[in-house]
Amino acid sequence: MSILAYNCPHCRTSKSGFNPKHHVNFRGDASKPLTFYTCGSCGKPLVVLYKATGHNWDPKICPGDPRNHDFIINETWPKQIDLVAPKFTPENIAKFYLQGLDNLERQHFDAAGAMFRKTLDCATKLINPELKSDLNKRIKLLSENGLITKDMGEWAHQIRLGGNEAVHEDEPFSGKDAEDLEAFTKLFLMYAFTLPGMMKERKNLSGNS
Template identity: 35%
Template sequence: MALVKIDCPHCGIAHVAANIAWQEGNPSGKLFLARCGACHLPISGRAVNTAGYDTDFVKSVGDITHDYWQIRQTWPEIVSLSAPEHTPASVAKRFIEGEEAYQRGNWNAAVAMYRSALDIATKGMDGVPPRLTFYQRLQWLHEEHRITPEMRAWADHVRIDGNEALHEPDEFTEADAKPLRLFTETFLKYAFELPGEVSRYREQTEPPPPE
């Protein structure tokens, strides 16, 4: 069976082997339908031929791109993952790694990366005392009116702190990762994106200081 190596828009795995099940077109270009070898969800695409001869994708064996076919477009399109704007680079890196793991359904890795993003974010915020646990940092931020009471209370209902690993299951599920993902994204928006946008607005609207 013919296959194509593409980046799966569903599970996020790069260069995954997808089996081609359907084709339509001519020797110069074809539409095709394939199934991801990892998550088994369908991917459609458009391929062009630079060699000038036809190939029956369905009856071929191996990677069709080795026969001078080039994949020019796939559907659904891959959505670029990003962290909320103005998030520090070290925090954004962990959050995006969590998003990649979440997209693949790797819940253990997703939980670990979201926790790491929150840990680094709260440690790096101005004025936060050193050597505090994550929850102590949250309490300090709440007392200093840096986060809302709702966010402080929300944290108590989300499995954030990884210090008590002995009391946790070996495997996390989507039910663990989903609320943590939402809390992490909301926290980063409130802590970094909102202040950054306010600062940007002020820079654009306030008159320059007198010379």
């Protein structure tokens, strides 16, 4: 059996080398082979259902082998899940958040923490572009002026402090810390952009009815 180069749905390593472990024919049909692989980066499993597209396939050769040109991947388990930002998050802020998510999935926890902090930094600037102060003071002013709720202010400080730790501390940022930071960041984006966007959308629909 041959190693399969495929984007891992678990650790998101691009073109990871998947090692074949077991091979069977789906419902006894040699033109629809099933192969069980493990990721060479994270070791987690991938099941691939192939299908023959022509008449020159060889059932004795693994369908992932380049010599079997007439086999293509029909379906995989688990499926690759697209990373998404909360709805109505502005495009540039969503990009920073997705970079944080991508780094989190790849277990690059320090980079994830830094990107979640950057997401917050840009989000708070957008909420009130006139505030030119540092992030700590900006969060306090936004909360004091009622532009964000008290809870949002607390979440923002958690993201700020966690992001600072990821960037400046000598000890590596842990996966648990990065996951907590992502949860706070997601909540902040939902309250700052998703809920207002949904309300505006609803008002527009009501106005047009």
